[in-house]
Amino acid sequence: MVVLWKIWVLVILLGVSRVLVISQNLTCNSNDLRALEGFKNELDSAIDGWWPTNSSSSASTSFNCCNWVGIKCNSDSGRIVTLELPKKRLTGAFSDLISNLDQLRTLNLSGNFLSGPLPLSLFHFAHLEVLDLSSNDFNGAFPDSINLPALQELDFSGNGFHGSIPAGIFVKSTGLRVLKLAVNSLNGSIPPELGDCKFLEHICVASNLLSGAIPEFLFHLPRLGALDLQDNSFTSITGIGNSSSHVTRLDVSSNQLSGNLPDFFHNFPNLTHFSAQSNRFSGGIPSSLSNSPAISFLNLRNNSFNGPIEFNCSMMTNLTSLDLGTNNFSGSIPDDLSSCRNLRAINLARNRFRGEIPETFKNFRSLSYLSLSNCSFSNLSTTLNILQHCPNLTVLVLTMNFRGEQLPADDDKLSFRALKALVIANCGLSGRIPTWLKDSTQLQLLDLSWNNLVGSIPSYLGDFQSLFYLDLSNNSFSGVIPKNLTQLPCLSFREVSLEEGSPDFPFFRRPNISNRAVALQYNQIMSFPPLLDLSNNHLTGSIWPEFGNLKRLIVLDLKHNNISGGIPSSLSGMTSIEILDLSYNNLTGWIPPSLVNLTFLSKFSVAYNDLTGLIPKGGQFTTFTNSSFEGNKLCDYTCQNSNELFPQSQNRKSRKSKGAIAGMAIGIGIGTLFILLLMFLIVLRATTRQEVDPEKEDETDSNKEEHESRLVVLFQKSNENNKDLSLNDLLKSTNSFDQANIIGCGGFGLVFKATLPDGRKVAIKRLSGDTGQVDREFQAEVETLSRAQHPNLVLLQGYCQHKNDKFLIYSFMENGSLDYWLHEKPDGRSKVNWGTRLRIAQGAIKGLAYLHQSCDPHILHRDIKSSNILLDENFEAHLADFGLARLILPYDTHVTTDLVGTLGYIPPEYGQASVASYKGDVYSFGVVLLELLTGKRPMDMCKPKGSRDLISFVMQMKREKRENEVFDSFVFDKDNAKGMLWVLEIACVCLNENPKLRPSTQELVCWLHHGCLGT
Incomplete structure (x- = not known):
């Protein structure tokens, strides 16, 4: 027996070694090799693991392309059957020579930066089974003639293809199993020929411009399990008769579907996931949906459903996630909702519910997430008493309910030991922060803002090891800030992390209760920035120097309190801080110069305190406007010899104190001495003037006249008769x-x-x-x-x-800067529509192209940003502030090594080399394009870690195929979607990390004016 086992092992080893030898000895076909060389030569980037034929390597290694990275050859013929190079950061065009790989079965170039139209030959591979070009920058329309008879998987998602979905694919590729065309600009309807592909298992055409009715034949495909039609312009769902569908996942979100939701869910016995959010559905929930036993995920958020919730919860035993938020449901929550015992996440926010939550909620043993915000629920004490019986409740959002009630006191003996996020904001609650909250030691997020809470801030909050977001703003808290808040581990040294991410339900919070307030949406707890917001209270004491230990803190807001003392220089230790607001307090002293080292600081204010001295120079302080410093006796470096730049406001609150009286007495004394000294100087001048040489006296008068009448050099006078200025x-x-x-x-x-x-x-x-x-x-x-x-x-x-x-x-530019309209003016974004924004981009790039290519000598701007784009009375763009420009010799491609710029707009290569270039201006212009598209600042940092700047945020969303979510809601709609996606592509090209791959300004003029991107 042992001998047989040894013989068997020997046979296997010999077989494996033979296969390895064959693999090493394979030499790819000469035609295949030329095809690979042609493909490689069309690229602008190298492919790691590919050897050129003229390299110093041996001939056998060089020509043995079967061993190259991403290449597989047939063991018998030596022909290439697989070419897979996903996520290799490849750039350039797609070579037509690739068609010579006529035995190819798998072609995967996904996740690269390849661009341009696809060659026609790509659509005529006889043996190709898998074609994946997703997540590139390809564009153009699909050809009418397509012959891919063996095709099983097609993924063109995440590109810029336009036109209609080609029917030819489905005529010749009837064996297709997977079809993914999401995130393109495809329009028209879904071709009926798609119904001939009886083997289809997965269809995703999300995020296109498709329209019309969702065709019935899709639901009759016998093997179809997943159908994703979200983010298009479909207007209706046709019936499917009495036949049964095998679809398990159906997503029709973000379309233009209206009327009643069809009552056809009895035809979907296997449906587990259904999402129809962000449509125009109305009426009630169809009975067939509430009787679907298999469904586990149901999302009807953001529609116009109305009436009471009517579920047959005893049938929906597998339901784990229920989202009915932002509708017009009314009445009370049904008692039998708790029959869905497996529910882990419930969102009923933004409806018209009233009354109290059912006592049966205590039966939810698996419930982890509950949002009831923006309704009209009452009796907070009873609500919390019921919910404390949910042992796994980690996220509880009760904002804008329980109006005018009292936050339950310590007598209630509540306990929420598993809670990680508690939001009871904007309820007008009275009372104090109770001690029963002390048991919630796992809290990561606590928001009690916009209430009427009083007393001191309990020091036990500083003992929460995981707390990273604390918002107690707009209350009536008093006393000093607990010192141990400066020792919170998650704000000092520990990474903010969650063991389990919260579901994709939105949190809503309002920064204030004015009509102009815009609801901020954070989809997950991790999307909240590390924050301490204690603003708009009655806090006293000083700013603890230990705040400087909070190296992970992003937002510190202490405005509108009674905090006194100086600003500690140790605050420069908050190396991640991006928003620091100390305005409207009683601070004295000066602004520490060390704060210029806060390189991420994007918003700063010390307005309306009693500060004196110089405004620090350098760093982000060069970008802050006057409003950050007004109401103080401050001076910047341009006014050292003149009156203070930001005098104390007459409207500041009076501070009558012994110190003020003493100051007045000292001032009177100094004033008296000054008058006496002045009288002495006058007498001295009168005495010495008699001894002045008459010629020197004339010279003195001449200097005085020069000072008073120094001429202004004007390049063009408005009127020849005008006198000199x-x-x-x-x-x-x-x-x-x-x-x-x-x-x-x-x-x-x-x-x-x-x-x-x-x-x-x-x-x-x-x-x-x-x-x-x-x-x-x-x-x-x-x-x-x-x-x-x-x-x-x-x-x-x-x-x-x-x-x-x-x-x-x-x-003079009548309408100020683009920065003012996008970021400063309260209603500015809503006043600047997409057509105006596009025209601003077009004008700005024409001005920059003139500087780069037509002006003699050529000029680099070196500080392109939205505040340097000024707008005239017609909102035409004008580039301003050439203070960073340097003259360039006609044949120079670089400028001096004295690099200057503004954080958020500076290209990455400036941090690696001390040479600025034209392509640096192009990068900065790409950032401005993102501002126009999103309405956000380049350093608007209330985002997840890793996306603290606008560029990272947009690129991440683009990789996730969620581009539509980055656009400014004031201008984004179906009519503008295509144009905005097109400008987004242009911006991303400008922001390429490789300066050589960025376009010239002349190309940008063409792309933005004539739509010739990629031509």
């Missing part, structure tokens, strides 16, 4: 550069609105200081802008220089 004219037109006339903050200076004596409105940029960098900026702007004349550039009309003061005079 003087420095005094500029002073008068700006009221001596009064703060009230500030309209912007550019590089190294402020911008003032002025009306010149001839009636012209202009913008005057005042540059102050004697550093070499400021001098260089002034010279660069004068020398370049005086020669740059284009309709999409802000015109430099003149300049003036006197000692350390330098002034640039620009044309």
Whole structure:
């Protein structure tokens, strides 16, 4: 027996070794090799694991392409049968020579950056079984003639294909099992020929522009299990008769379906997942759906269903997830809902429910997620007493209910030990934070904002080891901030993580209760940023220096309290902070210069405190507007020799104290000494003036006259009869550069609105200081802008220089900056429609193309951003602020190594090499395109970890085929979808990490004006 076993093992080893030898000795067909070489030569990137035939390798290794990465050959013929190179970051076009691989059975190039139209020869492979080109940048329409008789799997999702779904695929490929065409721009209807593919198991045509009725024949395909039709423009579902469908997963979300949901679910005995969210369905839930025993996932969110919920819960024993949120359901929650004992997630938010929750809810032993927000439920105490019996409840959202009730006190003896997220916001609750919450030691998220809670913030909150999001804003809390909040592990050193992600249900919270408030939606707990929001309370004490230990904190909001003392310099230790708001407190001292090291800081405010001294220079502080500092006695580096830039507001709350009285006494004393000193100097001047040389006296008067009448250099006068402008004219037109006339903050200076004596409105940029960098900026702007004349550039009309003061005079733009309309003006985004945004992009790129290619000499902008795109009265775009530009020699491709830019817009290569280029401007312009598409700031950071900047967020959503979710809801609709997706593709090309693969500005002009992307 042992001998036989040894012989058997020997036979197997010999067989394996023979196969290995054959595999190593295989040399691919010469035609196949030429096809691979042609394919490789069309690419702009190398393929790791492929050897060129002219390499130093041996001939056998070089020609043995059967051993190349992603290649498999037939063991008998040596012909290539598999070419698989997914996620290899390949760029370039698809070579027509690939058709020479006529024995190919599998072609998978998914997850790359290949672009352009597909060659016709690709659609004529006799043996091809799997064709996967998903997640690339291919475009164009499908050909009419298609001959892929052996095809079983086709995946073209995540590209830019347009036109109709080709019927030819289904005529010749009747053995097709998997069809994926999602996330393209395909239009028209689903061709009836698809019904001939009787082997289809999976169909996904989501996120296209398909329209018409959802055809009946889809439900009759005998093997079809999954049908995904979401995010199209289908208008109706036709009946399916009395036949039975084998579909197990059906998604018709985000279409234009209306009327009653068809009562045909008795024809889907195997249906486990059904989603119809975001349509226009109305009426009640059909009885056949509520009697579906197999269904486990039901999503009817965001429709217009109405009436009471009528479920036969005793039949729906497998239901685990129920989402009926954002409808018009009314009445009370049915008592028998608890018969669905396996429910783990329930969302009933944003309906018209009233009354109390059923006591039977305590029977939900598996319930983990419950959202009842934005209804009209009552009796919070009873609700919590019932829900504490759900042992696995981890997420509880009760926002905007229980209006005016009291938060249950300690007498209720509640316990929620498994709770990880508790949201009871905007309910107008009274009372204090109870001690029974102390047992919820697993809390990660606590939101009690917009209530009327009083007392002190309990220190036990600082003992929660997993807490990373705490919002107690807009209450009436008093006392000092508990010091142990500065020691929360998840805000200091521990990664924020969840053992189990919450379901894909939305959390809704309102930042305020005004009509202009926009509901923020976070789909999962992990989507909330690490945050401490204690704003709008009555907190006292000082800011703990230990806040600097919170290295993972993203948002710290302490505005509108009574906090006093200084701003600790240790706050610079909050290295992840992106929003820091300390405004409307009683802070004194100065702004620590160390805060310039907070490189992720995108929003900062210390407005309306008692701060003095200089505003820190550098870092993100160059991007903050005046509103961040107003209401203080602060000064920036441009006003060291003048009055304070941001004087104390007369409307600030009075602080009558002994210190103030003492200050007044000291001031009076100093004033008296000053008057005496002034009188002494006058007498001294009168005495010495008699001894002045008459010639020197004339010279002094001359200098005085020069100071008062220093001429302004104008490149073009509006009227030949107009007198020359003087420095005094500029002073008068700006009221001596009064703060009230500030309209912007550019590089190294402020911008003032002025009306010149001839009636012209202009913008005057005042540059102050004697550093070499400021001098260089002034010279660069004068020398370049005086020669740059284009309709999409802000015109430099003149300049003036006197000692350390330098002034640039620009044309005035009536509508301010693009940044103002997208990010500052409360209703700005809603006022700028997609057509206007596209026109702004077109104008801006024309101006930039002129600088790069037509201006003599060529100019780099080097600080393209939305605040440097100004808008005239017709919302035409004009590029502004060439303070970062440098002159380029006619044949130079680079500029100086003195790199400057704005965080969020700086291309990645600038961090690796000290050379700026034209393609750097293109990258920054790509960021501006994303702003126009999304309405978000480049560093708008309330996003999951890893997506703190807009670019990462958009790219991640694009990889997940969720592009439609990134677009600004104010402008995105079905009519604009195609155009916005097209501009998104352009933006992504601009944001390529490889500068060489970014387009030129002239190409961008063509793409944005004529739609010739890829031609």
